[in-house]
Amino acid sequence: MTITITAFERSPDRGRGLARDMRVRWALEEAAQPYEVRLVSFQAMREPAHLALQPFGQIPTYEDGDLALFESGAIVLHIASHYAGLLPDDKNARARAIAWIFAAVSTMEPVIVDRETARFEEGKESWYEERLAHVERRIRKRLGELSARLGDADWLDGQFTAGDLQMISVLLRLEGSSLLEEYPNLCAYIARGKERPAYQRAFEAQKAVFLAVSGGGQS
Numbered sequence: 430m431t432i433t434i435t436a437f438e439r440s441p442d443r444g445r446g447l448a449r450d451m452r453v454r455w456a457l458e459e460a461a462q463p464y465e466v467r468l469v470s471f472q473a474m475r476e477p478a479h480l481a482l483q484p485f486g487q488i489p490t491y492e493d494g495d496l497a498l499f500e501s502g503a504i505v506l507h508i509a510s511h512y513a514g515l516l517p518d519d520k521n522a523r524a525r526a527i528a529w530i531f532a533a534v535s536t537m538e539p540v541i542v543d544r545e546t547a548r549f550e551e552g553k554e555s556w557y558e559e560r561l562a563h564v565e566r567r568i569r570k571r572l573g574e575l576s577a578r579l580g581d582a583d584w585l586d587g588q589f590t591a592g593d594l595q596m597i598s599v600l601l602r603l604e605g606s607s608l609l610e611e612y613p614n615l616c617a618y619i620a621r622g623k624e625r626p627a628y629q630r631a632f633e634a635q636k637a638v639f640l641a642v643s644g645g646g647q648s
């Protein structure tokens with residue numbers, strides 16, 4: 430049975446590795462599981478066939494035999510639970526790694542995504558700069574807390590886990606912003622994640638989709 434995931438036919442991030450199928454690709458690469466990708470247009474994402482898989486009309490989705498899943502956190506957890514390499518054997522360490530997956534998607538990601546939402550949807554409003562200052566204050570608070578917990582360690586809890594994979598994927602959304610530069614240990618943490626061969630394979634695979642639709646990156 431082949432695992433099939435969905436990804437943007439035309440990713441708004443222009444192949445920068447930010448679309449959330451990247452997390453799923455990365456997890457599958459870490460777990461050494463082959464997979465196929467079904468590319469979906471924005472129109473197809475609103476149609477019943479896709480909504481049956483993803484009720485919010487988004488990517489990624491994950492199909493394996495009679496299992497269909499949505500939500501990148503749940504998909505990464507599923508992959509990590511079924512294949513070796515992404516969760517520790519020790520029961521308590523495993524539970525803590527799962528807690529970091531949740532921390533990434535429910536504590537870190539909302540404040541980080543709020544900054545993007547503000548820029549796209551409210552960027553032209555007269556009060557945008559003031560709102561942005563509040564949004565960035567909330568992000569700094571979370572980054573400071575995460576940075577304090579990580580300290581000088583390589584990973585959040587001993588060995589690399591699916592919790593790091595999900596956390597780094599979320600933090601990558603801030604790459605290029607001055608917010609991350611304030612936390613050198615988080616920058617180094619992200620860089621360690623990106624150095625992993627599995628990350629690089631996933632990144633190249635996702636970027637290849639963008640290059641194919643954009644005529645080799647000329648657009």
Ligand SMILES: N[C@@H](CCC(=O)N[C@@H](CS)C(=O)NCC(=O)O)C(=O)O
Pocket residue numbers: 447448449450486487488489499500501502
């Ligand atoms: N919480 C969901 C978020 C999924 C999500 O926001 N996907 C984006 C792409 S990265 C999307 O499909 N956006 C298009 C849309 O919402 O219309 C997850 O982690 O899977």
